[in-house]
Amino acid sequence: MTERSVSPPEAGRRRPADTAVARPASTAAAGRRAGDTIVISGEVKASEDLTIEGRVEGTIELLGHALTVGPNAKAHAVVKARSIVVWGELEGEVTASERLDVRATASVKGDVVSPRLAVADGARILGHLDIHRAGRTGTGSQTGKEGEGKTRARAARRP
Numbered sequence: 001m002t003e004r005s006v007s008p009p010e011a012g013r014r015r016p017a018d019t020a021v022a023r024p025a026s027t028a029a030a031g032r033r034a035g036d037t038i039v040i041s042g043e044v045k046a047s048e049d050l051t052i053e054g055r056v057e058g059t060i061e062l063l064g065h066a067l068t069v070g071p072n073a074k075a076h077a078v079v080k081a082r083s084i085v086v087w088g089e090l091e092g093e094v095t096a097s098e099r100l101d102v103r104a105t106a107s108v109k110g111d112v113v114s115p116r117l118a119v120a121d122g123a124r125i126l127g128h129l130d131i132h133r134a135g136r137t138g139t140g141s142q143t144g145k146e147g148e149g150k151t152r153a154r155a156a157r158r159p
Helices: 016-020
Strands: 032-034 039-045 050-052 055-069 074-086 089-091 094-102 107-109 112-114 117-119 124-131 150-153
Touching: 094 107, 117 124
Parallel strands: 032 050, 039 055, 050 055, 055 074, 074 089, 074 094, 089 107, 094 112, 094 117, 107 124, 112 124
Antiparallel strands: 124 150
């Protein structure tokens, strides 16, 4: 009798679930995902990257990690993360220690603190922006009394 190895029928094949949802590339990154039917009220703390596809109300704390707010997500929260990418709606106090990336389909409303900000055409931002680099003061557009490089934005960009 001849011995032969047989691989499972699914090995090397893409399952329909892999292709069913076309998500932005950043939401496919490693980490956890809160799906579009999930509603979270309260406090979310994690030591890994997180993608939100549903609704969150409360606090999201991912110090040292990335948060992605998916295209259909709605977050009304105090958010603290290393980097934040917004495709959907984000409202509240937002602090990104490295970067905030607001994509074309996104809406951000509230107070934002981040050393780097990227805003795509069509994105909407309404609120107070505090854009500064660590260790630097007195530079940039200043509206704050302390002269810390604060910028105030009160216009929403519409597509």
